Amino acid sequence: MEPKVPERGVSIDQPAVTVVEISDPAIAGQGIELLDLDAVQLTSAPFRARRVVVRLEGGVVVYHSTNHRIRTRTKAQRGLLAYVTFDPRARGTVNGLPIRPELMLAVEPETEVVFVTDAGHESITLLLPPADIRAHLHVRGREEDFRLPHGVEPLQAKAAMVRRLFDWGKRLVDTAERQPSLFNDRKDERAAAQVEMVETLLATLGATRDFEPAPADHVHQSQTLVVKAAEDYALSHADDRVNVTDLCRAAAVSERALQYAFKEVLGLTPVAYLIRLRLHRVRQALLAATHGSTTVSAVALDWGFWHFGEFSRAYKDCFGELPSDTLRRKPSAAER
Numbered sequence: 001m002e003p004k005v006p007e008r009g010v011s012i013d014q015p016a017v018t019v020v021e022i023s024d025p026a027i028a029g030q031g032i033e034l035l036d037l038d039a040v041q042l043t044s045a046p047f048r049a050r051r052v053v054v055r056l057e058g059g060v061v062v063y064h065s066t067n068h069r070i071r072t073r074t075k076a077q078r079g080l081l082a083y084v085t086f087d088p089r090a091r092g093t094v095n096g097l098p099i100r101p102e103l104m105l106a107v108e109p110e111t112e113v114v115f116v117t118d119a120g121h122e123s124i125t126l127l128l129p130p131a132d133i134r135a136h137l138h139v140r141g142r143e144e145d146f147r148l149p150h151g152v153e154p155l156q157a158k159a160a161m162v163r164r165l166f167d168w169g170k171r172l173v174d175t176a177e178r179q180p181s182l183f184n185d186r187k188d189e190r191a192a193a194q195v196e197m198v199e200t201l202l203a204t205l206g207a208t209r210d211f212e213p214a215p216a217d218h219v220h221q222s223q224t225l226v227v228k229a230a231e232d233y234a235l236s237h238a239d240d241r242v243n244v245t246d247l248c249r250a251a252a253v254s255e256r257a258l259q260y261a262f263k264e265v266l267g268l269t270p271v272a273y274l275i276r277l278r279l280h281r282v283r284q285a286l287l288a289a290t291h292g293s294t295t296v297s298a299v300a301l302d303w304g305f306w307h308f309g310e311f312s313r314a315y316k317d318c319f320g321e322l323p324s325d326t327l328r329r330k331p332s333a334a335e336r
Helices: 130-140 159-178 187-205 215-236 244-251 255-266 270-288 296-302 308-319 323-335
Strands: 017-022 035-041 049-055 060-066 070-076 081-086 092-094 103-107 112-117 121-128 152-156
Touching: 017 159, 035 270, 049 159, 060 159, 081 159, 103 159, 112 215, 121 130, 121 159, 121 187, 130 187, 159 187, 215 244, 215 255, 215 270, 244 255, 244 270, 255 270, 270 296, 270 308, 270 323, 296 308, 296 323, 308 323
Parallel strands: none
Antiparallel strands: 017 049, 035 070, 049 060, 060 121, 070 112, 081 103, 081 121, 092 112, 103 152
């Protein structure tokens, strides 16, 4: 039996258009049910990021921008394929591969992607169920054009084709932000935009090929794997007193190789980055705490900070306020 091209509606438990201004990297992943996102800012300055989500009839378009150099670990949920494009001026890496104007990503559902992006970064992510794309291609006799990605697959096309897909997504989110009622209140507009999304995406995919990394790309990807192994170990051993020896053992590299990988990938030493990572975890715990349920000292100790004066200074340098201020203002924020 020939598969039918799906006609799906947006589950509007919430508006079709959501615009979020993010000023706190510790909660950058909140407010979006389609992606798991963990962020760590890599420089100390006021953090600003922006996310626009437009839910169509079967697909979702997500725009993200940031003013900060940041590391994010992102994973699509709900069995959704993710296709990611970048502003041609964007600079950074994805799983260690430098972002370039001719690069786009195809990401298997529930697969983590590690981004390290510079200030001014903008991206457009298209999320669709795999069965929907398969059904379209089957009816068109183009099934050979579609291969379900395994993990994270970088794709390459002419920069103009990739830019066309990014520009389409950017126009959509700009329109949705200016006139959210077009999509919130009108199913026909969501359906029309869904048709355009599929047509533009399939045209781009038809012009792509597997990305061919340069020798230097392989080196940077290897360094990214070293950093990820060290970070994974540190997070899974939060109750221990992790040191550089532990990280070298976890990543199976020498101290010199570990130091070089962290500096190349994140611009920080291993110790400096892991302190920043733990500071973010402290902030998340303080923001999640209910009134009277914990103290700053208790949370700091949970994440290995025993010198409270140095901890408070580092926390303020990173987030612009003392940890006690974070804990104290939480109840009033929750009451609003």
